[in-house]
Amino acid sequence: MDLGNLQRGYIDYISALFHEGFLDSQFTQLQQLQDESNPEFVLEVATLFFEDSEKLLNELSRTLDQQAVDFKKVDAHVHQLKGSSSSIGAQRVKNVCIAFRDICEETNKEGCLQQVKQEFYLVKSKLETLFRLERQILAAGGSIPIMW
Amino acid sequence: MAALAISSCGRRALLVDDNVINRMVVRKLVEEQGIALEEAENGKEAVELVKEGRVFDLILMDREMPVMDGPQATKQLRSLGVTTPIVALSADAMQSDKDSFLQAGADDFVEKPLSVDKFALVLTKYGLQDGQAADQ
Numbered sequence: 517m518d519l520g521n522l523q524r525g526y527i528d529y530i531s532a533l534f535h536e537g538f539l540d541s542q543f544t545q546l547q548q549l550q551d552e553s554n555p556e557f558v559l560e561v562a563t564l565f566f567e568d569s570e571k572l573l574n575e576l577s578r579t580l581d582q583q584a585v586d587f588k589k590v591d592a593h594v595h596q597l598k599g600s601s602s603s604i605g606a607q608r609v610k611n612v613c614i615a616f617r618d619i620c621e622e623t624n625k626e627g628c629l630q631q632v633k634q635e636f637y638l639v640k641s642k643l644e645t646l647f648r649l650e651r652q653i654l655a656a657g658g659s660i661p662i663m664w
Numbered sequence: 665m666a667a668l669a670i671s672s673c674g675r676r677a678l679l680v681d682d683n684v685i686n687r688m689v690v691r692k693l694v695e696e697q698g699i700a701l702e703e704a705e706n707g708k709e710a711v712e713l714v715k716e717g718r719v720f721d722l723i724l725m726d727r728e729m730p731v732m733d734g735p736q737a738t739k740q741l742r743s744l745g746v747t748t749p750i751v752a753l754s755a756d757a758m759q760s761d762k763d764s765f766l767q768a769g770a771d772d773f774v775e776k777p778l779s780v781d782k783f784a785l786v787l788t789k790y791g792l793q794d795g796q797a798a799d800q
Contacts, residue, residue, distance in 0.1 A: 542777045549692045549780070557692060565685050595728060600685035602755055603777045614756065 519658040526649045527661050533646065538639050543605030544664050562643050565604045569636055572597050576632075580625045591617075597632070609635045675699040675792055676719070680710040680737065681726040681753070686776070690724065693783050698794060706730055707737025714741055720748050721792055724778070727754035727765060735768040742769035749790045753778060 517525075533539045543558075550557040576593040579586060598613035612619070612635045620628040650660050677699050681687050687703055694701045702718065704710040706729040723741070727734040738750050752765040755776040762773050772789070774782055787793045 542779065545777075545779045546689065549689075549696060554692070561685065561688055564688060568684055592730075596683060599683045599755065599776070603683070603686045603689045605777075 517652075519653065519656045522649070522653050522656055523658060523661050526646075526653060527663070529649060530646060530663060533642055537607050537611075538642055540605045540607040542603065546605065548664065559647055561604055562647070565600055565606070566640050568600060569597060569609075569640075572600075573629075573633055573636060577629060580629055585625065594632075597636075601636075606636075606639045609639055675721050676702070677722040677724060678702050678704065678710060678713065678718070678720045679724045680704045680707060680729070680734065681724070682706055682729040683726070686726070690778050693778060693780060694724075696780075697783070697787065699792070707732030707734060707740070710737050711740045711744070714744060714746055722786070722790060723748050723750045725750050725752050725770065727752060727757060727761065734770075735765045738765065738768040738770050751786055 530539075534543075546558045546561055554560075572593050576590065576597075579589045579593060594613050594616045598610055601607075601609035601613060609632070612632050616628055616632060619631055623631075653660055675698070677694055679687060679690050679694070679701055681690070681703075682705050691701055691703070699722075702713065702720070704713055707725075708731045710723070710725070711732070723746075725734045725738060729737075732740075734752055734754075738752070741748075741750065749772070750770045751772045751774055752762075752770040753774055753776050754761065754765070757765075757773070757775075765773060772786070774786060784793070
């Protein structure tokens, strides 16, 4: 695929991520902070977000699995995930965290866990694709289109 | 008194936040402005840094943290005589939470996540923009 197509594909892909609410303006902030002195800043933050969130989701799952659920612990885990997803611009993850208790009441504790996991793994997969597209553009000798 | 890293204009900030991703993002934001940053994972660590003699031009304080939260830490810092601007950072805080934080002695309240623009406003408000004179 030629460079022009790769770059157009990137623009379409990232535009869709914003349009569909996976990412919000905070992600753009991170992109703006990335520069020659720190050319992989967004990737580094995202990687830490993925690792940290997986740990949090495992802890959340363990906490919810107890006979007598410690909801203070649940709230603490969800609060952390809400904070980090907000910092990276992962809007849908943030929103499901905000609504977590309500979702638990509407469905059950398994249902709310599944929703937050689903949103996390979705955005993780989409960001991984985005970073792959960036690598392809760079490997083809081009530069990543600037979206702001 | 412990010396901090030298940066342009010698501005020093303290970030108090228990979330590792939040700290990574704010760290980049702050360092982009040429400001030396120290970090504490909770309010107790922040208070201990000050008791050790650290002096800052700005303190960014998260609200909810384990061990000691933002309002508690703010109260303790003020009772220690700290006059440094303390900017409370929080997301989706209710008005009562904001009020209690301000009553504890915070100067300002900024909605998370902290962005380049929001931080620039904070720096301007407290005379910490690059080029503005700051007491050292």
